[in-house]
Amino acid sequence: MKRQPQIGWLSDGRRLHLQDGPIDLIVEAHGSEANLRGAYHAAVRRFTGLLDELCDELPALREAADPAQCLLQGPVARRMHTAVAPFAADHFITPMAAVAGSVAEEILGAMVGEASLDRAYVNNGGDIALHLGGGEQFSVGLIDRPDQFGLLRTMIIGASDPSRGIATSGRHGRSFSLGIADAVTVLARTASQADAAATIIANAVDLPGHPAIVRCPAEELQPDSDLGARLVTRDVGHLEGFEIVAALEAGSDKARALLTWGLIDGAALHLQGETRVVALKGFGASGRHAAVPQQIESAICA
Amino acid sequence: MQTDATTSATDKIRCDACPVMCYIKPGAAGACDRYANHDGQLVRVDPHIVLERTKSHGGRLVPFQAGGDWDGKIVHEPDVFVTAIGAGTTYPDYKPAPFIVSSQIDGVDMVTVVTEGIFSYCGVKVKIDTDRYLGPETATVRVQGEAVGHVTTSEYGSQMLSLGGVHHLTGGSKKEGRVTCDALMDLSNCKPVELVIDGGASVVVQAGYPPIVNGVAEERMRVGCGSATIGMFAKQWHGKVDEVVVVDDHITGVLSEHQAGKLLDVADTGIKMKGRRSTPGRYFQVAEPGTGWGGTKISDPLTVLGPFDPKVARPGMTMLMVSTTGEHAAYYELDAALKPIEKTLPADLKLSVERIQENCEPALCTVLFMGGAGGSLRAGVTDNPVRLTRSVKDALTRVTSGGAPVYVWPGGGITFMVDVTRLPAGAFGYVPTPALVAPIEFTLRLSDYAALGGHMDHVRPLASLKANPETRQMAPPPSGSRL
Numbered sequence: 196m197k198r199q200p201q202i203g204w205l206s207d208g209r210r211l212h213l214q215d216g217p218i219d220l221i222v223e224a225h226g227s228e229a230n231l232r233g234a235y236h237a238a239v240r241r242f243t244g245l246l247d248e249l250c251d252e253l254p255a256l257r258e259a260a261d262p263a264q265c266l267l268q269g270p271v272a273r274r275m276h277t278a279v280a281p282f283a284a285d286h287f288i289t290p291m292a293a294v295a296g297s298v299a300e301e302i303l304g305a306m307v308g309e310a311s312l313d314r315a316y317v318n319n320g321g322d323i324a325l326h327l328g329g330g331e332q333f334s335v336g337l338i339d340r341p342d343q344f345g346l347l348r349t350m351i352i353g354a355s356d357p358s359r360g361i362a363t364s365g366r367h368g369r370s371f372s373l374g375i376a377d378a379v380t381v382l383a384r385t386a387s388q389a390d391a392a393a394t395i396i397a398n399a400v401d402l403p404g405h406p407a408i409v410r411c412p413a414e415e416l417q418p419d420s421d422l423g424a425r426l427v428t429r430d431v432g433h434l435e436g437f438e439i440v441a442a443l444e445a446g447s448d449k450a451r452a453l454l455t456w457g458l459i460d461g462a463a464l465h466l467q468g469e470t471r472v473v474a475l476k477g478f479g480a481s482g483r484h485a486a487v488p489q490q491i492e493s494a495i496c497a
Numbered sequence: 498m499q500t501d502a503t504t505s506a507t508d509k510i511r512c513d514a515c516p517v518m519c520y521i522k523p524g525a526a527g528a529c530d531r532y533a534n535h536d537g538q539l540v541r542v543d544p545h546i547v548l549e550r551t552k553s554h555g556g557r558l559v560p561f562q563a564g565g566d567w568d569g570k571i572v573h574e575p576d577v578f579v580t581a582i583g584a585g586t587t588y589p590d591y592k593p594a595p596f597i598v599s600s601q602i603d604g605v606d607m608v609t610v611v612t613e614g615i616f617s618y619c620g621v622k623v624k625i626d627t628d629r630y631l632g633p634e635t636a637t638v639r640v641q642g643e644a645v646g647h648v649t650t651s652e653y654g655s656q657m658l659s660l661g662g663v664h665h666l667t668g669g670s671k672k673e674g675r676v677t678c679d680a681l682m683d684l685s686n687c688k689p690v691e692l693v694i695d696g697g698a699s700v701v702v703q704a705g706y707p708p709i710v711n712g713v714a715e716e717r718m719r720v721g722c723g724s725a726t727i728g729m730f731a732k733q734w735h736g737k738v739d740e741v742v743v744v745d746d747h748i749t750g751v752l753s754e755h756q757a758g759k760l761l762d763v764a765d766t767g768i769k770m771k772g773r774r775s776t777p778g779r780y781f782q783v784a785e786p787g788t789g790w791g792g793t794k795i796s797d798p799l800t801v802l803g804p805f806d807p808k809v810a811r812p813g814m815t816m817l818m819v820s821t822t823g824e825h826a827a828y829y830e831l832d833a834a835l836k837p838i839e840k841t842l843p844a845d846l847k848l849s850v851e852r853i854q855e856n857c858e859p860a861l862c863t864v865l866f867m868g869g870a871g872g873s874l875r876a877g878v879t880d881n882p883v884r885l886t887r888s889v890k891d892a893l894t895r896v897t898s899g900g901a902p903v904y905v906w907p908g909g910g911i912t913f914m915v916d917v918t919r920l921p922a923g924a925f926g927y928v929p930t931p932a933l934v935a936p937i938e939f940t941l942r943l944s945d946y947a948a949l950g951g952h953m954d955h956v957r958p959l960a961s962l963k964a965n966p967e968t969r970q971m972a973p974p975p976s977g978s979r980l
Contacts, residue, residue, distance in 0.1 A: 215528035216515030257838035387602035417528070418509050 200242055209288060211235055215246045218298060224306060224315035224326075237309035237453055238302050238317070245271065245298065256290045257421035258282065259370040271301045278387035281458055282395050284496060289421040293369075295322035296362050296390025303386075317386075322362040322393075324386035327354040337380050337463060351380070358460045360386035363391035365465070371413050371420065371427035375466065376400035379450075382474075392459045399448030407432030434467055443471045501901050503842030510534050535749040540922045557968065619868035620661025621684050624652070625700060625708045626860035627715045628747070631656045632697020639693045643676040644669065654718045658692070658702075660684070666931055678931035685866045685917045687931065697871070704864035705918045715860035719821040720853055723750035723791065724779045725820055729856075731757035733849045740766040740816040744801060744825070746792035754778035761784070764818070767835075771801050789818035796836055798827055805835045817846055823853030863916065866898070868935055870911040885947035886911055887938065896940040899924040913937075 200215035213220040220242070224234045248269045249256065249260060256272060264285035265276040265289070274297040275290035282288045299319040306315055314331040317324045325333060327466050332353040351360055364370075365378035372394075379397040383389035409430040414423035434442070443464050450462040450473040461474030509522045512532050521534040530910065531767055533540055571802035625631065633647065634636075638646045646660030666675040683690050689703035708715050709787055723745030731752060734741050741752035752758040753766045757777025770785035783801040785795035798818040805814075813831045819826040824948035828846060829837035842850070888894040889911055896903050896913055899920035903913040917925075926934040941949075 216517050217527070247516050250518070253517070416522070417527060418522060 199241075200246075200275055202242075211238065213242045213302075213362055215242065218246060219432045220302060221318040222302065222306075222316070224312045224314040225331075226310065226315075230310035230312055232478075233304035234312055234315065237305045241302055241305035245301065248272075248329070249298075252384075253341065257419070258289060259287055259319065260290055267344055271297050274300060274387050278385070278391040281456070282391060283387045286395060287397075287425070288391070288395065291421045292394040293387045293391040295319040296324065296360060296386035297389070297492070298325070299324035299367055299386045300360070307447075319386075322386055322390045325352065325359045325361070327359070337378075345418065356460070357384055358389075359384060359387035362386060362389035362393040364390075364397040366397075366431070370459070371399040371416070371424075373425060373427060374401040374446070375408055375431045376446060376464055377467065378417040378465045379446065380441050380463045380464075382462070383470035384457065384460070388458060390484070392453055392462070396446050396450045396453070396462055396464065399449035400442050400466055402442050403436055405433060405434070431467075439467050439469050442466055443469055447473050508540055509538065510537060512539055512573055514539070523801045535922050538922070550907060585943065590957075609905075618663050619666075619681070619866065619935070620646070620659065621681055621917075622867055623658040623660060623684070623864045624655050624863045624864070625658065625702065625863075626655045626858075627700075627708055627710055629710045629717065630653060630697065630716070631710065632694030633701060634878045637695045638678050638699055643673045645673075645680050647696070652669065660692075669746075676802050678927050678933065678972045681866075682927050683927050683931055684864050685920075685935070686923055687864075687917060702864070703864045704862055706862060706894075707860045707890065708862050717824075717857040718820050718860050719745070719792075720819065720823070720856040722748040723821055724755065726819075726853065727752055727755045727778065728751060728757045730849055730853065731755070731761055733819065733852070734846070735761045736843050737843070738817045738828075738847075739764070740768055741802065742768070742770075742801070742816065742818045743821060744793060744795070744796070744798055744818060746793040746819045747785045747859075748775065748941070749780040749791070749801065751778045765809050766814055767806030768808060768816075769803035771803060778793045791822070799826070799829075799837060802837070805831060805837075807835060810835050815848075817842075819850055819853065822857045823850045823855075826850040864918075865914045866917050866935060867914045868933070868937075870913070870937060888941060888945065888949050889939070894939050894945070896941065897938045899936040900938070911931045973974045976978045 200213055202214075203212050204210065205212050205221065209223060211222040213222060219395075220238075222235070224231055224240050226234065243303065246497055249271060252269060252272045255267060256275065260279045260283040262280050264493055265271050265273055265280070267276050271294075272290065275293040278293035279288045279290055279296060293325060296319070299317040299322055303317040303324040303326055305313060306317070312326060313328045314333065314445065316325040316333065319332040323419070329332065332351050334351050337350070352361075359378065360383045362383070363378050363380045364372060365376045366372040366374070367377060375396045376397045379387045379393050379400065381393040383392055391478075395426070401460065408428060409428035409432075411429050412424045413427045436444055443466050446464045450464065452460045454461070464471045466472070509520045512519045512521055512534075514527075514532050516839065517528055519529075519532075521527045521539070523534050523536065526533040530840045573636045603860050634648055635888075636648045638648060638660060646658060646662070649657045649659045651657070661677055661681045662800060666674050666681075669677075676859065680692075684702065684704065689699050689701050689706070691699060693699045698711050699936060700711075721729060721937045723743035725748075726743040726745075727750035728739065730741075734752060739753070741750075743750040749770065749972055753763045753768065760776065761949070770780045772780040776849040783806050784790075784795045784856055786792060786794065789795045791799055793801075809943065810831060811833050812835065814831045816837060817826065817827070826842060826847075828840050828842040830840050832838050849867060885894065886909075889905060896911065897906055898913065901915050902917035903915045906912040907916070920936070924936055965979045
């Protein structure tokens with residue numbers, strides 16, 4: 196009895212929703228009708244059984260990554276390892292830190308490999324893999340609080356930009372954060388790299404020992420969390436302005452280092468209404484404006 | 498909605514809804530945020546649309562509905578059933594039910610009218626599987642000293658209670674109403690409630706769990722009394738053993754003396770029972786009640802026997818002793834001095850003991866919620882309430898509660914009963930009236946809905962609910978019980 200993922204269209208009839216276990220993907224492509232059909236079918240084919248593939252290696256994926264070698268077998272698992280390996284020497288990081296971006300990349304790869312598309316994206320819970328044909332662009336909306344509506348800012352990613360991956364990490368998401376950032380959004384060459392880097396930068400936005408920050412061992416919340424007994428952030432109380440600045444600076448230092456090493460193309464860090472942008476090229480700045488829920492759903496629109 | 502989950506040694510459970518196989522702690526959700534551990538049970542905590550039709554994984558494909566010339570092969574979406582849980586409502590229900598949803602079911606344009614009904618005319622019927630004496634018929638049943646209902650009839654192997662109803666909810670003191678409402682809600686949400694019966698026992702009732710009578714958990718319903726057990730199994734024992742004693746604290750049965758044995762021409766064995774003989778082969782009070790064999794306090798069954806009659810008994814005679822639940826059994830042969838010596842239970846007799854066990858069902862408390870859909874609730878569904886009633890009676894409209902099947906009583910109104918264990922966790926709520934809030938859904942053809950005066954201008958396609966901000970996350974209810 197083979198488990199089937201859930202496959203359906205969102206209410207607009209344009210975006211495909213793929214769900215299996217904890218994976219939720221929103222997929223949209225632009226191109227000729229025949230190519231779209233081929234691409235969506237390819238996405239579904241690749242998605243079917245992908246979770247099982249990952250789970251076959253789950254214990255190893257939950258172990259701290261070895262910076263020197265990769266013993267993982269599956270293409271998604273190996274991509275996860277590749278994405279976190281640059282950080283593994285200096286940080287505790289497991290391949291799971293890049294799972295969302297790696298899955299998004301895999302599905303997008305299957306679509307682009309099948310059909311010629313003008314542009315496409317696979318959004319895995321905010322970790323997004325992009326495909327941009329010549330002259331195409333996406334405008335991307337940034338959100339700092341997934342539990343609230345409203346776009347923080349938007350930015351344009353064009354075909355001539357190097358970034359094909361976007362990821363957001365922070366304490367409001369589904370996975371745990373060691374830091375206190377509301378959100379850290381990262382642009383990188385690939386979605387898996389962006390995913391891993393966002394995790395590292397969000398963890399660095401922190402005020403160790405601050406009494407207003409409530410932390411708890413990850414395994415007390417999720418017994419099989421890859422973070423084990425490490426303290427994850429549960430709540431952040433009132434912080435003084437200078438404390439917010441200090442926490443954001445700690446994260447920005449990390450982001451600048453990653454930028455220098457070429458691991459990211461840019462990052463936007465958000466904490467209690469304050470934002471820092473670290474980038475060679477501008478994250479097109481604009482003020483917070485209300486957005487309708489339909490836009491929030493994918494945080495990316497044409 | 499529950500799926501299988503294995504309980505590990507600790508209080509966390511292992512979810513098997515997907516291959517990630519998360520360990521989930523009580524009150525927490527798995528990695529997917531879709532399944533959670535509620536009091537040791539795996540529950541689904543999806544947004545508003547909580548029940549997917551459980552279908553075998555036949556892989557039936559739902560046609561692609563967004564138009565165009567798609568071949569329909571890529572969409573695989575489980576059928577969803579919109580339930581009323583969390584739909585929200587107002588009282589009285591003068592405005593259309595919060596969600597009037599249309600969805601395609603088997604090509605028929607169906608409508609599911611979803612509302613949460615407020616039932617001040619409601620109660621629960623409780624069936625408690627026990628042979629213990631709970632109290633006299635019509636005795637008052639109390640929670641925290643307040644009258645919440647009464648003892649009604651005794652049924653086979655069980656005692657019925659009738660709790661709630663409008664007189665306890667709104668007819669008594671304020672406290673009586675509040676306590677009754679709390680008790681009904683907890684019982685309906687499958688939480689344990691301690692009930693104290695005037696002139697009788699204290700019993701902890703929790704739907705789907707064994708009753709705890711005066712602090713002792715009931716385990717199995719016995720297959721029958723010792724005498725009844727002889728009657729049921731005499732033929733299976735005949736020819737395989739000379740004597741059978743079924744030990745029971747109520748009526749102990751003896752095969753060779755019992756009418757069933759006589760009919761099979763079972764020969765006398767010279768057995769001598771202790772206790773008071775009722776009719777042939779049936780003995781009262783062979784031992785004090787307890788937790789040993791057959792609800793007696795004995796651990797050695799031979800203590801209920803006197804010496805065999807040497808004029809009748811002969812060496813080599815065989816005897817099976819078994820309890821009414823089959824939990825205890827022993828096999829004996831008489832030696833030269835006519836003393837029973839325990840031997841290994843022969844395979845064919847072992848089978849009969851297992852058959853007794855198999856026929857002893859686990860003792861449970863079962864709770865049926867019973868409520869009547871009043872005129873105002875029905876008005877939320879149609880502008881001519883009585884037509885909804887007629888439509889239900891004519892079987893054009895299907896009534897469900899939280900997606901669970903209901904029994905609709907014949908006669909006037911829409912009075913239904915539902916097994917509370919079939920609803921998703923936390924389905925019932927309350928309003929301070931006091932009254933219970935229970936989900937109720939009416940499903941009918943769109944055309945029939947229009948014909949009975951439905952609020953057609955409020956009908957919404959199912960797809961609009963999925964992305965709608967009004968859709969609420971159904972939070973797992975707070976854990977812990979009132980005990």
